[in-house]
Amino acid sequence: MQPPKEYEGSLVAKQKLTENLSLFTIQIKDPTFSFIAGQFMMLSVTQDRGLARAFSICSGPEKKSDLEFCMKINYPSVLSEKLEQAPLKTKVYVKGPFGAFKLKPITQDIVLIAGGTGIAPLRSMLQELVRQKVEMHIWCFYRFKNEEEYLFKEELESIMKKNKKFHLIPSVSTPKPTWKGETERIQNIIAKYIKDPNVVDCYICGPPQMVKDLIEALPRLGFSEEAIHKEAW
Ligand SMILES: Cc1cc2nc3c(=O)[nH]c(=O)nc-3n(C[C@H](O)[C@H](O)[C@H](O)COP(=O)(O)OP(=O)(O)OC[C@H]3O[C@@H](n4cnc5c(N)ncnc54)[C@H](O)[C@@H]3O)c2cc1C
16 A cells, blocks of 8 residues: 655645635646545645645545545635645645545445535545446445535536446535425435445445434444445534
8 A cells, every 4th residue: 555655745726616615736746646536645745744724635546646636725825725725736745645534445335425525525535436347236325415516417428327326325414395206315215226235335425414314314224234334524
């Protein structure tokens, strides 16, 4: 496994996803760099390591020189606000990869559960699963507050259209009257979709309370505790 190292990256693209969420692309021109889908990097716009912040890599490991990060922009803040205001080509100090939350070898069906920006490391995993053309079923449960925060909607729907074994279940907590999908919390609907919960690998990423609730609920629903992997922030 790649040990964490320090790199000098460059901000090469910025895309506003919603009012307060942006996607940044940071380029690392070091051919020795690699990571496993699900891992995170420490990012900083100054050399002061105390001002570095953790962000999950949101793109797949195949594009290892152009790392995407999906960030909530906080005001004021030491990193996200600075990046939001920074011009392209700004130098970004990057250290990593870090984290035990990473895609394991694929031996059984996979359940991805995201809450809000928790979709970031799961998108990286999904891109890797698509690249590997895995034969297993992949279930992606994605919970967000409102439809504006349905990140990567087109991309996820496009994967679903091309792959009969990819099942996308978005769930919104405050739906518009036109919303036709799920509105319940994931632990209340998952049993409807996953019929053999003891033979899936489950990756959960989202806000701490959501992850805690799922960790408590899933074993009661028959999911194997050893096969549940989680990250929360
Ligand atoms: C493993 C891991 C992966 C993560 N991945 C992601 C990810 O992919 N996307 C993501 O969005 N987050 C992610 N996070 C969370 C992220 O690291 C933190 O939220 C981080 O603090 C964000 O940095 P920042 O520069 O936006 O805010 P910070 O500067 O760290 O500020 C944190 C909060 O404090 C407030 N604050 C800061 N300074 C002041 C001040 N002077 N006065 C008043 N309030 C202040 C900010 O407004 C903000 O609400 C991850 C966390 C972990 C641990």
